[in-house]
Amino acid sequence: MSVTPLPALIQRFFIGRLQTQLGASRHTIAGYRDTFRLLLGYVSQHRQQLPSQSTLEDLDAALLCAFLDHLEHQRGNGIRTRNCRLAALHAFFHFVSYEAP
Template sequence: MRKTLAPKPPSFAALVQQFFTEYLVAQRALSPRTVACYRDALLLFLDFASRQLNKIPTTMRLADIQPDLILAFLDHLEQDRKNSVRRRNLRLTALRAFLKFAGRRDVASLHDVERALAVPMKRFERPMLNYLTRAAMVAVLGQPGESWSSQREHLLLTASVEQPSLLKKRVSPHILRHTTAMHLLQAGVPFNVIALWLGHESPMTTHRYVDADLAMKEKALGRLEAPDARIRRYQAPGALIRFLRTL
């Protein structure tokens, strides 16, 4: 009985091409801007990896992408290219997406891919969402004159007279988007509806608006009753405490 040979896995170069043409564009239908972000991340990594490994990208293998190489690349982004932690994590997200795709196409390299995927994201303080109050929004959207200059002056000056807090804010189309979403949330519109309106892939992204609204947090905490039970403080073993204090 003739033994069936396993198909030869695609080359590294073929995996990169398939990742962009088949997965990102054809299957996920991502926008050109998003595809460009993935492209830039892969270009930066391949340029760094080729210098570290002394290989041209076409001769690389998935097994070459080890955790140490990825960590060195991420340090290069932060220290040499002065990227923020958020930008660093975005580059890592693109690389992880490629590795997950490649691991399904090259099963023999799956162990190396899993080790590479273990490189974690770096924690950073996410800035609070900026938005306008309802009064400030009404001031921005007030009734200017018919001329273009009147409308411009109203947007830049008249609104700030009614709402002085606008002078300290940077009002942009993105801020207006946040403001609309926040007002919908404060009006009781469900999360899934707001997520659909914003175009969020996951409703979890919309929960950031709750984090930004301290009034909603205080209202939710006000509904809670203080517990009657007395909370006992945990006493850890002495050896454990000594170990932790040496860190």
């Protein structure tokens, strides 16, 4: 079984899905971009690996819940901001369910 690297999936999500298929606004794309920038930084700190070395399997439920808690408690984000980040992650994993089932 070949594992698709996470950076390749993220690139296809932004270019293929958000821009080409959905025609998402630049504000939506910027918000999603910021979500992944924060997430990859968080993964890098907690897994001691470069973001380019991350795979989809690294993003398990426990890590994502810890990331959302980190946003709310350490970064001081409100519930609305945290839920916007969660919506970006939902959209990405919905995309991934078709791309790399």
